[in-house]
């Protein structure tokens with residue numbers, strides 16, 4: 001599709017000229033404002049299966065020009081939703097080296113340092129993510145806020161390979177590891193709403209689950225993420241740093257955000 005960026009003439013305010021859904025309803029991310037929240041006691045804890053991958057599996061770590069993404073095998077899935085949602089990939093959104101605020105969702109205007117998304121597709125109904133990506137019940141994304149704090153050994157399982165994918169479309173194979181270790185504590189506490197892809201084509205096809213509790217990574221780990229990658233190709237003479245890859249909050253319209261916690 002047409003090229004798009006997070007800033008400049010192809011930035012998010014112009015996405016809708018090439019990608020009409022980006023100007024439509026049910027867009028993501030949104031700001032989780034207290035007055036939008038409604039406690040729902042029937043929201044079950046999130047349960048995932050087969051996230052503890054064996055180290056003799058290999059995953060593809062790639063720089064797609066918009067984010068760093070890690071491919072995930074489809075035998076990983078979410079088991080606590082009405083349909084089975086099988087994993088496809090995980091990726092990140094972050095700020096920049098001097099702007100430690102790059103999450104997409106915000107909580108009463110508070111922006112976290114970054115946000116991880118684990119993208120799944122409805123494998124009960126669709127054979128692969130390409131067939132699911134534009135269907136109303138096609139995708140389920142788990143969102144995890146990232147804060148600066150303690151060093152996080154789980155993230156280093158692939159952060160240490162970032163120098164191999166500095167430029168757009170570079171990819172490497174990395175040993176698989178326990179993806180569950182990337183998730184926060186308390187998978188029973190989360191925000192839930194109907195939304196969209198936060199990048200073009202912005203299809204309103206995502207059941208969002210954003211965990212209340214953040215994970216922490218160290219400042220050194222965050223800077224590695226925020227400064228290692230370029231959105232430009234290796235052979236290009238002008239380098240374009242890959243940072244600030246987060247969409248601003250969209251209108252909630254009259255959407256309700258369900259929460260699984262009372263406080």
Ligand SMILES: NS(=O)(=O)c1c(F)c(F)c(S(=O)(=O)CCO)c(N[C@H]2CCCc3ccccc32)c1F
Pocket residue numbers: 064066067069088089091117119129130133141196197198199200201
């Ligand atoms: N924030 S977000 O909405 O979760 C989100 C991103 F922000 C994001 F950058 C990506 S991307 O890395 O693929 C680059 C642009 O599509 C995705 N990809 C998804 C949806 C598009 C098709 C597809 C096909 C295979 C695997 C994953 C995906 C994405 F879903």
Ligand SMILES: [Zn+2]
Pocket residue numbers: 091092093117198
């Ligand atoms: Zn994302």
